[in-house]
Every structure is written in structure tokens, then in C-alpha cells.
Amino acid sequence: MTMPVCVGPERAAVAGLLLAGGAGRRMGGVDKGWQLLAGRALVEHVLDRLAPQVGPLWLSANRSLERYRSLGLPVLPDDACWTDMGPLAGLATLAPHLPPSVDFVQLAPCDTPLLPTDLVARLYAFLACHADCAACYPQTSDGPEPVMLLLRRAALSGLPDYLRQGGRSLRGWLAACGGAAVPFDASTAFANANDPDSLQRLDLLLRAATVRDSGA
Numbered sequence: 001m002t003m004p005v006c007v008g009p010e011r012a013a014v015a016g017l018l019l020a021g022g023a024g025r026r027m028g029g030v031d032k033g034w035q036l037l038a039g040r041a042l043v044e045h046v047l048d049r050l051a052p053q054v055g056p057l058w059l060s061a062n063r064s065l066e067r068y069r070s071l072g073l074p075v076l077p078d079d080a081c082w083t084d085m086g087p088l089a090g091l092a093t094l095a096p097h098l099p100p101s102v103d104f105v106q107l108a109p110c111d112t113p114l115l116p117t118d119l120v121a122r123l124y125a126f127l128a129c130h131a132d133c134a135a136c137y138p139q140t141s142d143g144p145e146p147v148m149l150l151l152r153r154a155a156l157s158g159l160p161d162y163l164r165q166g167g168r169s170l171r172g173w174l175a176a177c178g179g180a181a182v183p184f185d186a187s188t189a190f191a192n193a194n195d196p197d198s199l200q201r202l203d204l205l206l207r208a209a210t211v212r213d214s215g216a
Contacts, residue, residue, distance in 0.1 A: 009124045015102045016054035017094050018046060019087055019147065020061040020068065020110035031064050033110035035199060038206050042193055045113030045206075047071065053120040054106055056099065060090030085163055087147055087170050092163060095156045106150045111193040114205060115148070116184070123150035126182045135174055138190060139181035145190045146170050149179065 020033040020043060033043035043059075051057055059073045068075045076097065082089035087107065094105070104127070106120050116122070119138070126136045127150065135151035137144060147170060155177045162173050173179075184190075193199040 009104060009120070009128075010055075011053070012055040012101050013103045014054045014120055014124070014150075015094070015098055015105045016050050016057040017090055017105060017107050018043070018050060018057065018059045018073070018110055019090055019107060020059055032193060033061070034064065034067065035111075035193060037113055037193070037199065037203055042113055043068070043071070043110040046108055046110055046115065047073075049113070049115050049117055050106070050108050050119075053117070056102065058094055058097065059110075060087075060093065082163060085168055088159065088163060088168065088173060091156065092159050095159070098153060103153050104150055105153060105156070107147055109147050109192060112148070112190060113193075113202060114189050114191055116186070116189045119148065120150060122184070123182055126180070127152065130180065132178065133180050134178040136180045136182050137174070138184040140184050140187035140190060142187040142190075144171075144181055145184075146174055146179070148190065149174065151177075151179075 034041045037045060057073055059068050059071070059075045060078070061068045061075050062077050065075050065077065076090065076093050078085070078089040079093045082092045091105070091107070104124065108115055123136050127133055134155040135149050137146045137149040139145065158177060159173065162176065167173060188205055191198070191202055191205055193202055
């Protein structure tokens, strides 16, 4: 039996949305994107890994707007009608800004500096071979990572109604629109900085990854 060949997407067809709009409560209310890791802001580490994988790229933020704009990206504060609705607010705000050339949207939070450099390619390969699947996201031995989802643009059409009806859960929306988990081996690639302790652990992981990549 011949297996289908799933080629990678054109970069222009994949928009990226970097999520930096959270309140950072477990980090003491600070803006997590600007917390330093190995001398650089978390958001800069994530950009280094996400930007080469996507075409147009936006940043979802609700504070430090000018500082985020200094990164050279268009910054989207949550639309007033989606205030305090979490990552889905960022997606709903982004939808009207997507150019016709975009068929997919990749999400990434601003506090995941080790995200895989082949994240989009692997998630896209799954969607390309599963036409009935509206979105997919990584799953490791530590559990699912829905905030790292890749979704078909068409899936966004039902998002406003989901939010207006009181839906807030990203996992709930994925279940409703037909999302699927894709196995990934390296759980450390999705480690995030939810609190000061996890930021310290990330520093150790980043140093180890740097040594490994350098071949030292």
C-alpha cells in the first residue's frame, strides 16, 4: 500500500500568532514576555524559533505595546468584545487581519523559548494527511499542548459564536471544531515559564540545549 506524501506548506500560507497577552499572575503579575533568560527576553527566544517557520506574524499583547512593537511586528491588543477571554481572544482578534494568502494559523506562547524548530512542518504534515481535521497540537509524555495548535483558517469562522455563547476553554473549542493531538517526543521543547522557579529551570534547559547544539 502506498502511503500519501505530505509536503510542507508554503510559508506565506501559514500565519503566526505569538501570544503575550496574559496577566502573568503566577509570575507576580509581570509581563512574562520581557523576563530575561540567558540575557535576552523570553519573547525574543520564541521569535527566533517561530519566525522562520511562518509567513506573516503578529503578536497578541495587552500591555507594553510600544515595547513589543519595537520587535518589528504588528501588535494586536484583544478586541474590546473579547476582553479577558484568554488565547481565544487573540485568535478572534487576529481573524479579520489575515490576508487571503493565509490558509493556516500557528499559535505559540511567549514563554516557550525551546519550541521545536520543525513545529509547523510536523503539525502541517498531520493536517495534510487528515483532511477532516480542523486543527492539531503537540502531545508529549507530559500531556497535551493545545496552546501550540496549528489550525485551518476555516476553523476560525465558528470562534466568535463559541465566545459569545460563553465558551472560554481552548481545549473545549478544539474538541468542538475537531482538533487532534500529534505525538512529539521531547517534552522539554514545550517547557514554559509560568513562575520564577520554572524560569530558572528553563535557564538550565537552554544552557544544556546550547551545549548540545554546539557539539561541545
